[in-house]
Amino acid sequence: MSEAPEVKPAESTTPTLAPRGLEGVAVAETRIGDVRGEEGFYHYRGYDATELARHCSFEQVWHLLLIGELPNARELRWLQDQAVAGRALPGGVSTALDDIARLPGYTALGALRTAVSLSAAALNLQPTLDLTPDQVRADALRMVALTPVLLMRLHRVHQGLAPIDPDPSLGYAAAYLQMLTGERPGPEAARALEQYMILTMDHGFNSSTFTARVITSTGSDMGSALTGAIGALAGPLHGGAPSRALDMLDAIGTPERAEEHLRDEVKGGQRLMGFGHRVYKTDDPRSVLLHEVARGLGGPQVEFAEHVEATALRVLSELKPGRRLYTNVEFYSGVVMNTVGLSRDMFTPTFACSRTVGWTSAVAEQASNNRLIRPSAIYVGPPAPRPLPEGYAYA
Numbered sequence: 001m002s003e004a005p006e007v008k009p010a011e012s013t014t015p016t017l018a019p020r021g022l023e024g025v026a027v028a029e030t031r032i033g034d035v036r037g038e039e040g041f042y043h044y045r046g047y048d049a050t051e052l053a054r055h056c057s058f059e060q061v062w063h064l065l066l067i068g069e070l071p072n073a074r075e076l077r078w079l080q081d082q083a084v085a086g087r088a089l090p091g092g093v094s095t096a097l098d099d100i101a102r103l104p105g106y107t108a109l110g111a112l113r114t115a116v117s118l119s120a121a122a123l124n125l126q127p128t129l130d131l132t133p134d135q136v137r138a139d140a141l142r143m144v145a146l147t148p149v150l151l152m153r154l155h156r157v158h159q160g161l162a163p164i165d166p167d168p169s170l171g172y173a174a175a176y177l178q179m180l181t182g183e184r185p186g187p188e189a190a191r192a193l194e195q196y197m198i199l200t201m202d203h204g205f206n207s208s209t210f211t212a213r214v215i216t217s218t219g220s221d222m223g224s225a226l227t228g229a230i231g232a233l234a235g236p237l238h239g240g241a242p243s244r245a246l247d248m249l250d251a252i253g254t255p256e257r258a259e260e261h262l263r264d265e266v267k268g269g270q271r272l273m274g275f276g277h278r279v280y281k282t283d284d285p286r287s288v289l290l291h292e293v294a295r296g297l298g299g300p301q302v303e304f305a306e307h308v309e310a311t312a313l314r315v316l317s318e319l320k321p322g323r324r325l326y327t328n329v330e331f332y333s334g335v336v337m338n339t340v341g342l343s344r345d346m347f348t349p350t351f352a353c354s355r356t357v358g359w360t361s362a363v364a365e366q367a368s369n370n371r372l373i374r375p376s377a378i379y380v381g382p383p384a385p386r387p388l389p390e391g392y393a394y395a
Protein backbone atom coordinates (compact mmCIF):
# COMPACT_ATOMS: atom_id res chain seq x y z
CA MET A 1 0.00 0.00 0.00
CA SER A 2 1.37 3.38 -0.93
CA GLU A 3 1.69 6.08 1.72
CA ALA A 4 -0.76 9.00 1.60
CA PRO A 5 0.91 12.10 0.08
CA GLU A 6 2.03 14.72 2.61
CA VAL A 7 -0.44 17.58 2.67
CA LYS A 8 1.10 21.01 3.22
CA PRO A 9 -0.97 23.30 5.46
CA ALA A 10 -2.43 26.19 3.48
CA GLU A 11 -0.41 29.37 3.98
CA SER A 12 -2.26 31.75 6.21
CA THR A 13 -3.17 35.04 4.54
CA THR A 14 -3.82 36.73 7.89
CA PRO A 15 -0.63 38.36 9.19
CA THR A 16 0.26 37.84 12.82
CA LEU A 17 0.29 40.93 14.99
CA ALA A 18 3.75 41.80 16.35
CA PRO A 19 3.96 43.24 19.88
CA ARG A 20 3.42 46.97 20.16
CA GLY A 21 6.63 48.84 19.40
CA LEU A 22 8.03 45.61 17.87
CA GLU A 23 9.55 44.88 21.25
CA GLY A 24 11.41 41.56 21.24
CA VAL A 25 10.95 41.13 17.47
CA ALA A 26 14.06 40.71 15.31
CA VAL A 27 13.47 42.24 11.88
CA ALA A 28 16.91 41.79 10.32
CA GLU A 29 20.29 40.16 10.63
CA THR A 30 23.21 42.53 11.07
CA ARG A 31 26.98 42.34 11.39
CA ILE A 32 27.28 45.91 12.62
CA GLY A 33 26.72 45.52 16.34
CA ASP A 34 24.41 44.63 19.18
CA VAL A 35 23.29 45.62 22.68
CA ARG A 36 23.08 43.12 25.54
CA GLY A 37 21.04 44.96 28.14
CA GLU A 38 21.17 42.41 30.95
CA GLU A 39 24.97 42.32 30.79
CA GLY A 40 25.41 46.07 30.37
CA PHE A 41 27.37 45.48 27.18
CA TYR A 42 27.23 46.69 23.59
CA HIS A 43 29.59 46.24 20.73
CA TYR A 44 30.58 47.36 17.25
CA ARG A 45 31.34 44.42 14.97
CA GLY A 46 32.19 42.31 18.00
CA TYR A 47 34.48 44.80 19.74
CA ASP A 48 33.35 46.23 23.10
CA ALA A 49 32.31 49.78 22.17
CA THR A 50 33.65 51.26 25.40
CA GLU A 51 37.04 49.64 24.75
CA LEU A 52 37.05 51.18 21.28
CA ALA A 53 36.23 54.57 22.81
CA ARG A 54 39.10 54.19 25.27
CA HIS A 55 41.74 53.16 22.75
CA CYS A 56 40.76 54.35 19.26
CA SER A 57 40.17 57.53 17.29
CA PHE A 58 36.85 58.53 15.73
CA GLU A 59 38.26 57.73 12.30
CA GLN A 60 39.42 54.22 13.30
CA VAL A 61 35.98 53.30 14.64
CA TRP A 62 34.30 54.96 11.64
CA HIS A 63 36.32 52.63 9.37
CA LEU A 64 35.39 49.64 11.54
CA LEU A 65 31.67 50.37 11.33
CA LEU A 66 31.45 51.35 7.68
CA ILE A 67 34.07 49.11 6.07
CA GLY A 68 33.88 46.22 8.52
CA GLU A 69 37.37 46.05 10.09
CA LEU A 70 39.68 48.24 12.12
CA PRO A 71 42.02 49.94 9.63
CA ASN A 72 45.74 49.39 9.25
CA ALA A 73 47.90 52.51 8.81
CA ARG A 74 47.33 52.71 5.05
CA GLU A 75 43.58 52.20 5.31
CA LEU A 76 43.37 54.81 8.06
CA ARG A 77 45.27 57.32 5.92
CA TRP A 78 42.82 56.63 3.09
CA LEU A 79 39.82 57.24 5.33
CA GLN A 80 41.35 60.40 6.79
CA ASP A 81 41.93 61.74 3.27
CA GLN A 82 38.34 60.96 2.28
CA ALA A 83 37.09 62.53 5.48
CA VAL A 84 38.92 65.81 4.91
CA ALA A 85 37.96 65.98 1.21
CA GLY A 86 34.35 65.21 2.12
CA ARG A 87 34.08 68.33 4.27
CA ALA A 88 33.79 70.60 1.21
CA LEU A 89 30.36 72.21 0.86
CA PRO A 90 28.54 71.03 -2.28
CA GLY A 91 28.37 73.73 -4.94
CA GLY A 92 25.36 76.04 -4.76
CA VAL A 93 24.25 75.38 -1.18
CA SER A 94 25.92 78.16 0.82
CA THR A 95 23.27 80.86 0.27
CA ALA A 96 20.45 78.41 0.96
CA LEU A 97 22.21 77.26 4.14
CA ASP A 98 22.46 80.83 5.35
CA ASP A 99 18.74 81.29 4.64
CA ILE A 100 17.93 78.16 6.65
CA ALA A 101 20.02 79.50 9.53
CA ARG A 102 17.90 82.66 9.59
CA LEU A 103 14.47 80.99 9.45
CA PRO A 104 12.17 82.34 12.17
CA GLY A 105 11.40 78.91 13.68
CA TYR A 106 15.06 77.83 13.67
CA THR A 107 16.07 74.82 15.69
CA ALA A 108 19.56 73.37 15.26
CA LEU A 109 18.33 69.85 14.57
CA GLY A 110 15.52 70.91 12.22
CA ALA A 111 17.97 73.06 10.31
CA LEU A 112 20.49 70.21 10.12
CA ARG A 113 17.83 67.82 8.78
CA THR A 114 16.95 70.35 6.08
CA ALA A 115 20.61 71.00 5.26
CA VAL A 116 21.35 67.29 4.90
CA SER A 117 18.44 66.92 2.51
CA LEU A 118 19.52 70.03 0.57
CA SER A 119 23.12 68.85 0.29
CA ALA A 120 22.14 65.37 -0.83
CA ALA A 121 20.03 66.95 -3.56
CA ALA A 122 22.89 69.26 -4.57
CA LEU A 123 25.25 66.27 -4.72
CA ASN A 124 22.66 64.41 -6.77
CA LEU A 125 23.05 61.28 -4.65
CA GLN A 126 21.68 58.36 -6.61
CA PRO A 127 19.27 55.60 -5.50
CA THR A 128 21.23 52.92 -3.65
CA LEU A 129 19.44 50.40 -5.86
CA ASP A 130 21.52 51.65 -8.81
CA LEU A 131 24.86 51.82 -6.99
CA THR A 132 27.68 49.38 -6.33
CA PRO A 133 28.67 48.76 -2.68
CA ASP A 134 31.75 50.98 -3.23
CA GLN A 135 29.58 53.81 -4.50
CA VAL A 136 27.23 53.49 -1.51
CA ARG A 137 30.23 53.67 0.82
CA ALA A 138 31.53 56.73 -1.04
CA ASP A 139 28.19 58.49 -0.43
CA ALA A 140 28.36 57.38 3.21
CA LEU A 141 31.84 58.84 3.71
CA ARG A 142 30.86 62.08 2.03
CA MET A 143 27.76 62.60 4.16
CA VAL A 144 29.44 61.68 7.46
CA ALA A 145 32.27 64.13 6.70
CA LEU A 146 29.91 66.88 5.59
CA THR A 147 27.28 66.74 8.35
CA PRO A 148 29.26 68.58 11.09
CA VAL A 149 30.34 71.24 8.59
CA LEU A 150 26.68 71.90 7.77
CA LEU A 151 25.75 72.00 11.45
CA MET A 152 28.49 74.39 12.52
CA ARG A 153 27.87 76.73 9.61
CA LEU A 154 24.14 76.87 10.45
CA HIS A 155 24.91 77.42 14.13
CA ARG A 156 27.32 80.29 13.57
CA VAL A 157 25.24 82.04 10.92
CA HIS A 158 22.19 81.70 13.19
CA GLN A 159 24.17 83.49 15.87
CA GLY A 160 25.18 86.23 13.48
CA LEU A 161 28.77 84.98 13.27
CA ALA A 162 30.89 84.24 10.22
CA PRO A 163 31.19 80.52 9.40
CA ILE A 164 34.58 78.89 9.97
CA ASP A 165 36.10 76.41 7.54
CA PRO A 166 37.32 73.14 9.05
CA ASP A 167 41.08 72.88 9.59
CA PRO A 168 42.27 70.00 7.38
CA SER A 169 45.03 69.14 9.85
CA LEU A 170 42.45 68.30 12.54
CA GLY A 171 40.57 65.04 13.00
CA TYR A 172 36.79 64.82 13.13
CA ALA A 173 36.24 65.71 16.80
CA ALA A 174 38.87 68.45 17.07
CA ALA A 175 37.63 70.05 13.82
CA TYR A 176 34.11 69.92 15.24
CA LEU A 177 35.11 72.20 18.12
CA GLN A 178 37.37 74.33 15.92
CA MET A 179 34.44 75.07 13.58
CA LEU A 180 32.40 76.05 16.63
CA THR A 181 34.82 78.57 18.12
CA GLY A 182 37.45 79.30 15.49
CA GLU A 183 40.19 78.09 17.81
CA ARG A 184 42.11 74.83 17.97
CA PRO A 185 40.61 73.03 20.95
CA GLY A 186 42.77 71.74 23.79
CA PRO A 187 43.60 68.04 23.50
CA GLU A 188 41.54 67.12 26.59
CA ALA A 189 38.36 68.72 25.27
CA ALA A 190 38.83 67.25 21.79
CA ARG A 191 39.49 63.78 23.17
CA ALA A 192 36.52 63.97 25.57
CA LEU A 193 34.19 64.88 22.70
CA GLU A 194 35.77 62.19 20.52
CA GLN A 195 35.07 59.55 23.18
CA TYR A 196 31.47 60.73 23.56
CA MET A 197 31.09 60.54 19.77
CA ILE A 198 32.54 57.05 19.50
CA LEU A 199 30.22 55.86 22.26
CA THR A 200 27.17 57.19 20.42
CA MET A 201 27.98 56.14 16.85
CA ASP A 202 25.69 53.15 17.04
CA HIS A 203 23.50 51.32 19.51
CA GLY A 204 21.84 48.22 18.14
CA PHE A 205 18.70 48.36 16.03
CA ASN A 206 17.37 51.64 17.41
CA SER A 207 14.43 53.58 15.91
CA SER A 208 16.41 55.96 13.70
CA THR A 209 18.62 53.17 12.38
CA PHE A 210 15.51 51.16 11.58
CA THR A 211 14.08 54.23 9.83
CA ALA A 212 17.22 54.57 7.70
CA ARG A 213 16.99 50.90 6.76
CA VAL A 214 13.31 51.08 5.83
CA ILE A 215 14.02 54.01 3.51
CA THR A 216 17.02 52.23 2.00
CA SER A 217 14.96 49.09 1.48
CA THR A 218 12.94 51.00 -1.14
CA GLY A 219 16.19 51.51 -3.06
CA SER A 220 16.22 55.20 -2.14
CA ASP A 221 19.36 57.33 -1.80
CA MET A 222 21.67 58.01 1.15
CA GLY A 223 20.35 61.56 1.61
CA SER A 224 16.76 60.38 2.00
CA ALA A 225 17.79 57.75 4.54
CA LEU A 226 19.74 60.29 6.62
CA THR A 227 17.01 62.90 6.47
CA GLY A 228 14.49 60.34 7.73
CA ALA A 229 16.86 59.10 10.41
CA ILE A 230 17.39 62.61 11.77
CA GLY A 231 13.62 63.04 11.83
CA ALA A 232 13.29 59.87 13.91
CA LEU A 233 16.09 60.95 16.24
CA ALA A 234 14.38 64.29 16.89
CA GLY A 235 11.67 62.72 19.01
CA PRO A 236 12.05 63.10 22.79
CA LEU A 237 11.65 59.33 23.21
CA HIS A 238 14.82 58.79 21.18
CA GLY A 239 17.45 61.52 21.03
CA GLY A 240 15.45 64.66 21.40
CA ALA A 241 16.03 65.34 25.09
CA PRO A 242 19.65 64.95 26.16
CA SER A 243 19.73 68.35 27.83
CA ARG A 244 17.02 67.41 30.31
CA ALA A 245 19.46 65.86 32.78
CA LEU A 246 21.41 69.12 32.83
CA ASP A 247 18.17 71.04 33.31
CA MET A 248 17.52 68.83 36.34
CA LEU A 249 20.94 69.73 37.80
CA ASP A 250 20.06 73.40 37.32
CA ALA A 251 16.70 72.92 39.01
CA ILE A 252 18.42 71.32 42.02
CA GLY A 253 20.94 74.14 42.17
CA THR A 254 22.99 73.21 45.25
CA PRO A 255 24.10 69.88 46.81
CA GLU A 256 22.02 70.44 49.95
CA ARG A 257 18.83 70.62 47.92
CA ALA A 258 19.41 67.35 46.03
CA GLU A 259 17.80 64.93 48.47
CA GLU A 260 14.60 66.89 48.95
CA HIS A 261 14.22 67.80 45.28
CA LEU A 262 14.74 64.25 44.03
CA ARG A 263 12.42 62.73 46.64
CA ASP A 264 9.70 65.23 45.80
CA GLU A 265 10.06 64.47 42.09
CA VAL A 266 9.79 60.72 42.46
CA LYS A 267 6.97 60.94 45.02
CA GLY A 268 5.15 63.31 42.66
CA GLY A 269 5.33 60.66 39.90
CA GLN A 270 8.05 62.44 37.90
CA ARG A 271 10.95 60.63 36.28
CA LEU A 272 14.48 61.54 37.17
CA MET A 273 16.23 62.55 33.97
CA GLY A 274 19.29 60.48 33.15
CA PHE A 275 18.10 57.38 35.01
CA GLY A 276 16.43 54.18 33.85
CA HIS A 277 16.65 52.46 30.47
CA ARG A 278 14.43 50.20 28.40
CA VAL A 279 17.26 47.80 27.56
CA TYR A 280 19.90 48.23 30.27
CA LYS A 281 18.85 46.77 33.61
CA THR A 282 22.30 47.27 35.05
CA ASP A 283 24.90 50.05 34.59
CA ASP A 284 24.68 51.62 31.13
CA PRO A 285 28.26 51.11 29.87
CA ARG A 286 28.18 54.48 28.11
CA SER A 287 27.38 56.22 31.36
CA VAL A 288 30.26 54.48 33.16
CA LEU A 289 32.83 55.70 30.63
CA LEU A 290 31.28 59.16 30.27
CA HIS A 291 31.52 59.54 34.03
CA GLU A 292 35.25 58.86 33.76
CA VAL A 293 35.54 61.27 30.84
CA ALA A 294 33.70 63.98 32.79
CA ARG A 295 36.01 63.40 35.76
CA GLY A 296 39.03 63.72 33.49
CA LEU A 297 37.75 67.09 32.31
CA GLY A 298 37.15 68.23 35.89
CA GLY A 299 35.27 71.37 36.87
CA PRO A 300 32.73 72.13 39.58
CA GLN A 301 29.78 70.67 37.69
CA VAL A 302 31.27 67.16 37.79
CA GLU A 303 31.42 66.97 41.59
CA PHE A 304 27.91 68.31 41.84
CA ALA A 305 26.69 65.79 39.24
CA GLU A 306 28.34 62.95 41.17
CA HIS A 307 26.59 64.03 44.33
CA VAL A 308 23.22 64.21 42.54
CA GLU A 309 23.81 60.81 40.92
CA ALA A 310 24.58 59.11 44.22
CA THR A 311 21.55 60.73 45.85
CA ALA A 312 19.26 59.83 42.94
CA LEU A 313 20.34 56.17 42.96
CA ARG A 314 19.69 55.99 46.71
CA VAL A 315 16.27 57.68 46.38
CA LEU A 316 15.28 55.45 43.44
CA SER A 317 16.25 52.22 45.18
CA GLU A 318 14.22 53.30 48.20
CA LEU A 319 11.12 54.68 46.45
CA LYS A 320 11.16 52.43 43.37
CA PRO A 321 12.50 49.15 44.73
CA GLY A 322 13.06 46.29 42.30
CA ARG A 323 12.77 48.49 39.19
CA ARG A 324 16.51 48.25 38.46
CA LEU A 325 17.00 51.94 37.69
CA TYR A 326 20.59 52.99 36.96
CA THR A 327 22.30 56.02 35.49
CA ASN A 328 21.85 56.18 31.71
CA VAL A 329 23.90 57.74 28.89
CA GLU A 330 22.22 61.12 29.20
CA PHE A 331 23.34 61.97 32.69
CA TYR A 332 27.05 62.48 32.04
CA SER A 333 26.67 63.22 28.29
CA GLY A 334 25.25 66.60 29.18
CA VAL A 335 28.06 67.30 31.62
CA VAL A 336 30.73 66.34 29.06
CA MET A 337 29.21 68.32 26.19
CA ASN A 338 28.65 71.34 28.40
CA THR A 339 32.22 71.24 29.69
CA VAL A 340 33.72 71.13 26.19
CA GLY A 341 31.74 74.25 25.28
CA LEU A 342 28.62 73.00 23.48
CA SER A 343 25.38 74.79 24.23
CA ARG A 344 22.31 72.72 25.08
CA ASP A 345 20.64 73.22 21.70
CA MET A 346 23.68 71.52 20.15
CA PHE A 347 23.47 68.32 22.23
CA THR A 348 21.06 66.38 20.00
CA PRO A 349 22.65 67.65 16.75
CA THR A 350 26.04 66.51 18.07
CA PHE A 351 24.51 63.10 18.79
CA ALA A 352 23.10 63.15 15.23
CA CYS A 353 26.57 63.80 13.77
CA SER A 354 28.16 60.82 15.50
CA ARG A 355 25.14 58.59 14.85
CA THR A 356 25.49 59.36 11.13
CA VAL A 357 28.33 56.81 11.17
CA GLY A 358 25.93 54.13 12.42
CA TRP A 359 23.14 55.16 10.08
CA THR A 360 25.31 55.16 6.96
CA SER A 361 26.82 51.79 7.92
CA ALA A 362 23.29 50.40 8.30
CA VAL A 363 22.33 51.86 4.90
CA ALA A 364 25.37 50.20 3.30
CA GLU A 365 24.52 46.87 4.92
CA GLN A 366 20.86 47.09 3.91
CA ALA A 367 21.71 48.05 0.33
CA SER A 368 24.19 45.19 -0.02
CA ASN A 369 21.54 42.55 0.75
CA ASN A 370 18.25 44.27 0.22
CA ARG A 371 14.67 43.21 0.44
CA LEU A 372 11.86 45.77 0.50
CA ILE A 373 10.62 46.19 4.06
CA ARG A 374 6.88 46.16 3.72
CA PRO A 375 5.01 44.81 6.76
CA SER A 376 1.25 44.54 7.16
CA ALA A 377 -1.22 45.83 9.71
CA ILE A 378 -4.35 44.28 11.12
CA TYR A 379 -7.34 46.36 10.10
CA VAL A 380 -9.59 46.98 13.11
CA GLY A 381 -11.96 49.63 11.72
CA PRO A 382 -15.63 49.19 10.67
CA PRO A 383 -16.22 46.06 8.56
CA ALA A 384 -15.28 46.61 4.93
CA PRO A 385 -16.55 47.23 2.33
CA ARG A 386 -18.89 49.90 3.70
CA PRO A 387 -21.64 51.34 1.51
CA LEU A 388 -21.43 55.10 1.09
CA PRO A 389 -24.09 56.92 3.13
CA GLU A 390 -27.27 57.17 1.10
CA GLY A 391 -27.37 60.16 -1.20
CA TYR A 392 -23.72 61.03 -0.50
CA ALA A 393 -22.37 62.85 -3.53
CA TYR A 394 -19.39 64.72 -4.92
CA ALA A 395 -19.33 68.25 -3.52
Ligand SMILES: CC(C)(COP(=O)(O)OP(=O)(O)OC[C@H]1O[C@@H](n2cnc3c(N)ncnc32)[C@H](O)[C@@H]1OP(=O)(O)O)[C@@H](O)C(=O)NCCC(=O)NCCS
Nearest residue numbers: 266270271272273274275276277278320323325328329330
Ligand atom coordinates in the same frame (compact mmCIF):
# COMPACT_ATOMS: atom_id res chain seq x y z
C1 LIG B 1 14.24 55.56 29.74
C2 LIG B 1 12.85 55.19 30.20
C3 LIG B 1 11.82 55.82 29.22
C4 LIG B 1 12.69 53.67 30.16
O1 LIG B 1 11.45 53.40 30.64
P1 LIG B 1 10.76 51.97 30.65
O2 LIG B 1 11.71 50.88 30.39
O3 LIG B 1 9.60 52.06 29.75
O4 LIG B 1 10.33 51.86 32.18
P2 LIG B 1 8.88 51.88 32.69
O5 LIG B 1 8.15 53.06 32.12
O6 LIG B 1 8.30 50.52 32.43
O7 LIG B 1 9.09 52.11 34.25
C5 LIG B 1 9.21 51.09 35.22
C6 LIG B 1 9.09 51.70 36.61
O8 LIG B 1 10.26 52.46 36.88
C7 LIG B 1 9.93 53.84 37.10
N1 LIG B 1 10.93 54.65 36.45
C8 LIG B 1 11.55 54.42 35.27
N2 LIG B 1 12.44 55.39 35.02
C9 LIG B 1 12.38 56.23 36.06
C10 LIG B 1 13.08 57.43 36.36
N3 LIG B 1 13.98 57.93 35.55
N4 LIG B 1 12.77 58.06 37.51
C11 LIG B 1 11.83 57.57 38.34
N5 LIG B 1 11.16 56.42 38.11
C12 LIG B 1 11.44 55.78 36.97
C13 LIG B 1 8.57 54.02 36.46
O9 LIG B 1 7.88 55.08 37.08
C14 LIG B 1 7.92 52.69 36.73
O10 LIG B 1 7.51 52.70 38.07
P3 LIG B 1 6.14 51.93 38.52
O11 LIG B 1 6.47 50.48 38.37
O12 LIG B 1 5.95 52.38 39.92
O13 LIG B 1 5.07 52.39 37.59
C15 LIG B 1 12.60 55.69 31.62
O14 LIG B 1 13.50 55.08 32.51
C16 LIG B 1 12.67 57.21 31.74
O15 LIG B 1 11.68 57.88 31.46
N6 LIG B 1 13.83 57.77 32.18
C17 LIG B 1 13.98 59.19 32.32
C18 LIG B 1 14.25 59.85 31.00
C19 LIG B 1 15.63 59.55 30.47
O16 LIG B 1 16.61 59.61 31.18
N7 LIG B 1 15.67 59.25 29.16
C20 LIG B 1 16.91 58.94 28.48
C21 LIG B 1 17.01 57.49 28.15
S1 LIG B 1 18.55 57.12 27.38
